[in-house]
Amino acid sequence: GDSVTQMEGPVTLSEEAFLTINCTYTATGYPSLFWYVQYPGEGLQLLLKATKADDKGSNKGFEATYRKETTSFHLEKGSVQVSDSAVYFCALSDRGYQKVTFGTGTKLQVIP
Amino acid sequence: EAQVTQNPRYLITVTGKKLTVTCSQNMNHEYMSWYRQDPGLGLRQIYYSMNVEVTDKGDVPEGYKVSRKEKRNFPLILESPSPNQTSLYFCASSLSQGFDGYTFGSGTRLTVV
Numbered sequence: 386g387d388s389v390t391q392m393e394g395p396v397t398l399s400e401e402a403f404l405t406i407n408c409t410y411t412a413t414g415y416p417s418l419f420w421y422v423q424y425p426g427e428g429l430q431l432l433l434k435a436t437k438a439d440d441k442g443s444n445k446g447f448e449a450t451y452r453k454e455t456t457s458f459h460l461e462k463g464s465v466q467v468s469d470s471a472v473y474f475c476a477l478s479d480r481g482y483q484k485v486t487f488g489t490g491t492k493l494q495v496i497p
Numbered sequence: 498e499a500q501v502t503q504n505p506r507y508l509i510t511v512t513g514k515k516l517t518v519t520c521s522q523n524m525n526h527e528y529m530s531w532y533r534q535d536p537g538l539g540l541r542q543i544y545y546s547m548n549v550e551v552t553d554k555g556d557v558p559e560g561y562k563v564s565r566k567e568k569r570n571f572p573l574i575l576e577s578p579s580p581n582q583t584s585l586y587f588c589a590s591s592l593s594q595g596f597d598g599y600t601f602g603s604g605t606r607l608t609v610v
Contacts, residue, residue, distance in 0.1 A: 417596050428501075428587055428601035429540075436596070474539065478596050484555070485530075485599065489539035 387412045387479050391488035394472075398465055398495050406460040406491045408449075408475035416477040418442075418451055418458040423472045423490070432460075432473070465495045499524045503588050503602035510578055510609055518573045518605050520588030528591045529571040530555070530599070531563065533584040540587070546571055578609040 392407040410416065417436045421429040433442030438453035447462045458475060475488040501522045510516055522529065530545040532555075542555030546565040560582055562574040571590075575582060585606050589599035 419598055421599075421601075428603045429589075429599070430601070431598040434598055484542060484545070487532075487540040489537060 387416070387477060387484075387486040389475050389477055389486055389488035391473075391475050391491050394490075394492040396491060396493050398493070400467055400495055400497050401464045402495075404460070404462040404465045404469075404493070406473055406475075406493070408458045408460065408488060410456050410458065410475070410477050412456075412477055412479050414479045416479045418449070419476040419478070419485075420447070420449055420458070420460050421474040421476060421487075423474065425471070429474060465493070467495045467497055469493060470495045499600065501588055501590050501600050501602040503586075503605050505605060506603065507606050508608070510607070512579055512609055513577050516575050516578060516607075518575075518586060518588075518607070520571045520573065520602060521569050522571075522588075522590040522600070523569065524590065524592075524600065525568065526590035526592055526600070527568070528593055529565070530589050530591075531561070531571070531573050532587045532589065533557065534587060534604075535584050543573070543586075578607075580609050583607060583609050 388411045390409050419434045420432040422432045423429045433444040435442040435451035441450045449460045472490045472492045474490045478485045504519045527548050531543040532540040541557045544563040546552045588602040
């Protein structure tokens, strides 16, 4: 079946540091890939997505590139802010299985 | 404003007392789904619905029921709650089967004692 593996957190960074959160996936078909963000006490929000190989999703300074050869979709941001502190979820949607599979989430804490 | 509305936000109940968590979306989405979020396990799908009167089990359906009588509503029913159903629950909707990305509700924190 499909699966998503994320790096374990928590990740603690200083403000303006470079962020990478690793995400790799296993899927039998050609999935769409997503990053969601969950701020404390809130539901998940779609951050960015990519639907095919080599696509780059971007939003609010975050980027991720769909790498089919390495089955990865790593999230990056050049300069994090305290307001980026949240839990980040990688997810895939496989048309064949008609479902969305989430990773376990990575907590990011940005300190001033 | 386009949104998914869940109620209640917080609920404490006793073992065996039937409860319903409501979910409503105003975006005319066809696909709706329920997830539970537990520490270390991420989000696990309970049930999903591809359209009115069409529902199917997700990964962890035991102890839950759903119905989809109207396109906008997708209630989650716990007929006889048990302590292992203590969790954070999210309803989500999408135009299609998650391909465009979900819109999530704000969550319902359920405690069963």
